[in-house]
Amino acid sequence: MYKVDLPLRTVLMFSFSTRLIRRSFCVSKQFSILSKAHLKSPHISSVPSISQPVAASFLKSWSCQSIKDPAFLNLRSDHTMATQSSAPQLVHDFTVKDARGNDVDLSQYKGKVLLIVNVASQCGLTNSNYTELTKLYEQYKDQGLEILAFPCNQFGSQEPGTNEEIQQFACTRFKAEYPIFDKVDVNGSNAAPLYKFLKSSKGGLFGDSIKWNFSKFLVDKEGHVVDRYAPTTSPLSIEKDVKKLLEKA
DSSP states (O other): OOOOOOOHHHHHHHHHHHHHHOTTOOOHHHHHHHHHHHHTOTTGGGSOOOOHHHHHHHHHHHSTTOOOOHHHHHHHHHHHHHHHHHSOOSGGGOEEEBTTSOEEEGGGGTTSEEEEEEEOSSSTTHHHHHHHHHHHHHHHGGGTEEEEEEEOOOSTTOOOSOHHHHHHHHHHHSOOOSOBBOOOOOSSTTOOHHHHHHHHHSOBTTBSSOOSTTOEEEEOTTSOEEEEEOTTSOGGGGHHHHHHHHHOO
16 A cells, blocks of 8 residues: 655644635645645654555544534634624614714613614604603603604605704604604614614514514613514503513512
8 A cells, every 4th residue: 555654743733724714625635735745854754654545534534514623613612702792782782873963872771671662753653652652751761761762764754854853843742751863774774783683683573674663672671672562552552561671670
């Protein structure tokens, strides 16, 4: 049998590096190149050697999804964890714009129960929702409830006004004391990152997309999205869910 003497540590280092750089790349060509280079090495007799079939078998066992080395698995695990941790995991991880265009870090609401609503001023649901949102807020704001209203003009163009006009409408007509933020898109490629996160956390009955004005998301004190309600669900009908989260330690 033809025998090629290769340093065992070289085979190990090479195969491990190849796997890290390109997981699905077959190492046979690299093995061939490595073999030719080491045939000419003056130090080849000074280290342990293995035959070509054995080396090839060894390399194959380290390639294409078959690496079992704990150190490598730890590297993959660390990389995966770093990638996952970089993505927002909580509502508190987001920064949004207020009606004046200033940044608002939602981490300031840690410890609060949040009701996040996309609002509109000219919708058939406007009167009932704004009226009940005000009642709910007055009832529970001192216990830790915050309502975050995000105007949106994507449904029937029923929120055409400026931020200033929207705020004046809500605060004057419905005495809204909770914050009303910058106008946003909640669907489509330009959807606000917060709404992409809300939808991915709690899909609707017929898919993730927001269906109309006054869709509602309930968020616990730690920033987890715990429930989603349809536009036709009245704010007062979810009072029991709000109370349950407020009473939770």
